[in-house]
Amino acid sequence: MEAVLWVVLAIGLAIAEAFTTTFLVIFFAAGALAAAGAAALGAGLLVQLIVFAVVSGISVAALRPVILRHAKPAVETGDRPFGIEAIAGSLGTVIDEVTADRGMIKIDGELWQARSADDKETFAPGDRVRVVEMHGATLLVWHDDLPNI
Numbered sequence: 117m118e119a120v121l122w123v124v125l126a127i128g129l130a131i132a133e134a135f136t137t138t139f140l141v142i143f144f145a146a147g148a149l150a151a152a153g154a155a156a157l158g159a160g161l162l163v164q165l166i167v168f169a170v171v172s173g174i175s176v177a178a179l180r181p182v183i184l185r186h187a188k189p190a191v192e193t194g195d196r197p198f199g200i201e202a203i204a205g206s207l208g209t210v211i212d213e214v215t216a217d218r219g220m221i222k223i224d225g226e227l228w229q230a231r232s233a234d235d236k237e238t239f240a241p242g243d244r245v246r247v248v249e250m251h252g253a254t255l256l257v258w259h260d261d262l263p264n265i
Contacts, residue, residue: 123148213238
């Protein structure tokens with residue numbers, strides 16, 4: 117019966133992890149599964165608790181730093197950005213006039229919604245702009261003052 121309780125606890129902790137962003141609760145679910153295994157083998161409650169604590173602790177100590185290192189943006193880790201992260205700093209060509217409220221630019225053949233980074237600035241079709249940052253699926257752009265690199 118104790119093994120079933122540990123499995124239920126493990127499932128509950130795994131579900132709880134889906135509602136967090138910490139990558140911490142899942143390691144306690146692994147500890148609960150290990151304790152369920154100990155209970156299924158006939159270990160006493162004290163041994164089950166020790167197995168739970170040891171497996172949870174080792175999991176947190178060994179795996180969490182690896183997961184967190186891979187979860188950081190490329191800018192923080194020094195890796196080459198890709199995907200959405202690579203958009204910031206990209207050059208684009210204005211397709212539809214870009215104002216503070218609306219606009220469209222083309223980057224590497226893809227069309228993107230864009231807005232001016234300055235509420236007073238507008239960009240005419242054909243102007244070259246640089247992406248300053250990204251808000252959702254909309255790019256904030258500014259003059260391309262940087263030389264081609």
